[in-house]
Amino acid sequence: MPSLSCHNLLDLAEELPPSPLRLPRVMAGASPSSPASPSPAGPPRRVIVSHRLPLRASPDPAAPFGLRFTVDAGTVAYQLRSGLPASAPVLHVGTLPPAAAEAASDELASYLLAHFSCLPVFLPADLHGKFYHGFCKHYMWPLLHYLLPLTPSTLGGLPFDRALYHSFLSANRAFADRLTEVLAPDDDFVWIQDYHLLALPTFLRKRFPRARVGFFLHSPFPSSEIFRTIPVRDDLLRALLNADLVGFHTFDYARHFLSACSRLLGLDYQSKRGYIGIEYYGRTVTVKILPVGIDMGQLRSVVSAPETADVVRQVADAYKGRRLMLGVDDVDLFKGIGLKFLGMEQLLVENPELRGKAVLVQITNPARSEGRDVQEVQDEARAISARVNERFGTPGYTPIVMISRPVSEYEKAAYYAAAECCVVSAVRDGLNRIPYIYTVCRQESTALGDAPKRSVIVLSEFVGCSPSLSGAIRVNPWSVESVAEAMSSALRMSDGEQRLRHEKHYKYVSTHDVAYWARSFDQDLQRACKDHFSRRHWGIGFGMSFKVVALGPNFRRLSVEHIVPSFRKTENRLILLDYDGTVMPESSIDKAPSSEVISVLNRLCEDPKNRVFIVSGRGKDELSKWFAPCEKLGIAAEHGYFTRWSKESPWETCGLVADFDWKKTAEPVMRLYTEATDGSYIEHKESALVWHHDEADPDFGSCQAKELLDHLESVLANEPVVVKRGQHIVEVNPQVSACKLSIAVLV
């Protein structure tokens, strides 16, 4: 595969055939109350974008298109509506459920829009397969869950394949195309869900620089050491930074993202009034941390349904006299089902009294993706359970019961309500809402009487819900002994302790439901976008490195047509030239001025109407050596502490009392931090001391810089100095109230 530079990736995606079916704009914007058009008066429309629409489809010859569509109330994309302002129109954008894929047509789009506020994105089958099963499920999904494709045969993971990445981009672009047909970019709020659409913010930002875009990542964001292995890591990070608000379930995921931004893109973040913001080309990208909750209303209606109560009693009856533990998982490489079964085996090895009593019922949801990994997970789980059942089972007693058939929500709720313990042993999971659902079912089911409610959760440390469930027995799922021990503790726990832990969990889960999460995200998205109208936006960068530069309303681009006539008609010109990063590119290794720079400066200085100064933070000795060939050039060194009008004129100081005793206090403190921070160093200036950490580890360096700033401020509190933080520096300067650039009088 020939390599492609990043800047032709968008173009490449653009070369692929556009989505064959298009929604006519006239239909899309038909009625003012339609979700396909923005609301003119009420609250702005919310556009929820997810890989799949929150719909189910089943064949029904009597229904339009031969398909019966129903809302899939189990999806987060649908549940989050409960937290949005009641009067705001909501539009869902996503692909059709698999059963309906072949029915794609403009008529179907109109039907789904009118009846379900759902606007389908039609992806050709081949593209959809490469996008979802190829790039998403066999590259991104394992990687986000810490599985590196070390060899081509690494279980479940594929090495990075640029062709599949292009399919991923093409699919994301098809989403942007669909959105373009209906979006009112100055009014709508767009909320993108999950890793399938990681590239979408870039496509949207390119078309609508002022669009209001939120993104929530439901999977883990891995350590930057894992993330940096992705060959297109910068594209993906920049895409997230093209959103206004980026949300994660846990602090760890956010921390990994911030660290990736800092290590890979050199971007710093700041925490202001409780909000974390990354400055990105004049825009502030806000980072939010809040785990998704469950839909309390929907779950309550399932738990309280009579059919659930019947099954609760049947399950309780079937396992009477046993100690019932429950696991509910997708068939997925990372759910640790095999490890859970090994833990169960160990439990029975170590606790003979539990043989014949302890039962683990494991419900496995249908596989969401296809491939060898899914088959191997199923085969492994079956093999271990068969071995354990063979070893410890007796007539009428099966220690591990695997339920692999489709199980209705009612039946699942019944198992949750009946089980005394829930076991989640995933080795990685973005959140995992199973323990939340279990807690609510235990609390709200009345099928087994009204005794005080209790529950116990054995929970992997590696799932996103772990930090929020402090009453769970947390385990390292990789340690079979720990899982067995945790199961044993759960089964031996007193009723009183189970009650206390249960109450704590129920209080959290019932108050932090999906509506709470959605409301909070929605409000933060509004806050993150509030300055959009007061800024001016310019798009820069090619392909996936496209970004928008946001500038204040008074900013005007300097144009040559403007400057040249003004320059010509001016009799007295003061030209102040910043050195590093202006005259001298930041990236240059040799910081001395080139002969070309010297000659340009000399030409400027020759004009009697010009007064030219180089202004720099550098010391006077270095600058005078470098600019020795420029006889008439003025220099302001150490940020104007020293100035000289020309090579022949003397250096002047800005009139401050030359008391540098404070250096005796500041320098040892800086030295301490230099020794403790590999890569940092002190710059000694005549008027100042500067601690640099640009070559230290970015996270550690900025952490140490914060600490050093505090430290210096406290030890120098009574000295006539100012301690400041700049980009990768901490600087101590004399107080400047009386210190003005004497050259300023010229202006």
Ligand SMILES: O=P(O)(O)OC[C@H]1O[C@H](O[C@H]2O[C@H](CO)[C@@H](O)[C@H](O)[C@H]2O)[C@H](O)[C@@H](O)[C@@H]1O
């Ligand atoms: O299998 P996919 O179609 O690629 O979807 C990925 C998973 O999405 C959902 O799980 C994710 O979101 C949950 C809610 O925030 C979170 O609990 C979980 O950890 C995330 O992975 C869905 O529930 C899973 O079945 C999908 O596999």
